[in-house]
Every structure is written in structure tokens, then in C-alpha cells.
Amino acid sequence: MTLVVARCNKGRLAIAADTRVSAQDVALPITAGTLKSCCLPGYLCVSFAGSPEAAAEAFWDFSEKHPQGSTFDVVTRYFENSSARTGCDYILAFGSTGKLVTIRDGKRIQSVSNTHWIGDKLAFEKFREYERRQRERYEHGRAINAAIFADEMEGSPASELQGIMRNIILDPSATSVGGFVTVISNRDIGFRFSTYSDILLDWPANLPTSQQLQLTDKFDLSASGENDRYSVSQISPGYYNLNIVAFYLLKGKLLYVLYGSADGLPGRCAVFSNVEPNSIAATLDEKLGFDFRALCLVMSSRQEYPLVHGRPGTDYGISMSLFCECNTMPIPQHSA
16 A cells, blocks of 8 residues: 655656555554665665555665666666566656656656556545646645745756645545555755655635635634644655655654664664653654654744735735744845
């Protein structure tokens, strides 16, 4: 049970996936989740659907046989053979050339689409429905979702994939997917997990639930009740091609870390409680045993803070209330 969706936009690649692991069609606890996108040698990221154990074995074997990576044809043929042998499906993301390849049932799928997917077909059909707005978002009428990405490359499709995938994760009818939404994208010299904060703001009081919110509408978006200080943030390591990512739930002060293991076994999950936002980086360094260099952005909307009016008056666009709980992103060189 999996859904992985990858997209290419003029050489910019992004892959969004869930983290749920199932056994005999029964979803395991969220702490049993695993990373389904893995950075491999040669500026390569491979995502899988199927057995985590079989995929981990294939990734480990590929890394041993090709420690510096290999050519497009060799890589594709290797994972075609692995798919035929193990039953896993793969999406290959070649960062240096900006190419995506889908492998199902041991064969490369020829497609002109810039969107590739593997996993549960019904879940992907829901993905398309959400993307085309044929299906109401999960929080429709109760909240507005705002995902803030810290440092994506220009043209990256990471934000649009995350915005759609989060609805599949939350949709109770999409039982085949769950856990967290991992987003990874290619940079100039390697792949790195995105740094984003996914927050909820109150549904506008004067907007009927039958109406869709438009960016040109004139609304104030604040937070109260269940949406106050609510956010789920993906925390990225400050290194390229590192198969570790963390998630932070602000309301519960919970820190989840998903990581691969050196012996090639499936990814693991560690959970740390009562972690304050400003202690995230130090906690990761201490628990993981090395300088994680956490790239962390934790945003929320607080009821006690007034709206930030970034517009000349109430007749112009949308105003929202945002509060920065934690920010370890480096200051851009061009900034003061």
C-alpha cells in the first residue's frame, strides 16, 4: 500500500510519497513507517512501491556494485531486473539530466507525461481528482491549508505535489496511504528533502462552503480553536543525498525521525516527545549522534496575535496571520 508521485518541470524534479507500511493489507502504526524515496550513488533518487525489505536489499546491492553510480541504461536495466525478481515497482529520478523513469512489473513504462506514479491506482485517481478540484479538500469549510516552502529551486513542482498528496493522506477513504508526506527534490548538485511547514488557518467567516477560495478574494485568515498553533513541518538535513528526514508536530511537540540503516534493512522511525521548537536541532544532533544541520521552518497561526496586513486595505487580496515558531534556515547571501 503506497502512493508515490513524481513530476518534472523543465529539469526540476520533485517526488512526494506517503510513509505507511502495511502487512497483509493491514496498516501498521505510524511509527512503523518508512522512507519510500532513497538517494543512491550517481545523483540518483529511486522510489519504490512494494516490499520495503526487497527494495532495501536492491538499494544496498546497487550501491555496492555501483559506488559511483552508472549510466542511464545500466541503472534502468538494473531496476527492471530487480522489479521482475521482487515484484517492486520503481520511479527513477536522474538529477543531472532531469529525467524520470517508471518501472512496473519488470518493464520501463514509456510515457510523454511529466507526472509519474507507482502504488495504489485508486489512490492516484483520487490524487488526480484533488488536483483538478473535482473533489473537495479534506478541510473544506473548516480550514484553509497553507504550505510554506523555505528554499525550493525556482520552478520546482515540490509544493504542488505536497499540496495534493496531503489530501490523500487525510482522506479516510484512501486507506492504502497514510503517515507523513515526504517531499524530495533535486538541487544543483544532489537531492535533498524539502523544508516546509504545513499550517491550517480558519475558513473565512463570510465565505460559503459552496464557494471555492480564490487568491483574488478579499478575506482575513486567522486561527482559533483546533487550528491555533497547528502545523506539521518537514525538517531536512543540511546535506545532499542523505536518507534521513524528520517531521515535527507543533501542537503535540512531537518529533518523528525517519532514516535508513547502514545494514540495508528497511527505514526506521524514532519518536521524541516534549520537544520545544527551538530544541529541534539540538535534539536531532543528540539523538542521531552527528551534526544533522537541521534545516527547519516551523510556522503557525496564533489566536492571540493580530493579522499581518500585507496589503494596502481590505479591498485587496488575502490577509493572514503567521507566526514563526522556529527557523534555522541560513540567511540568503543577498540579504542584510
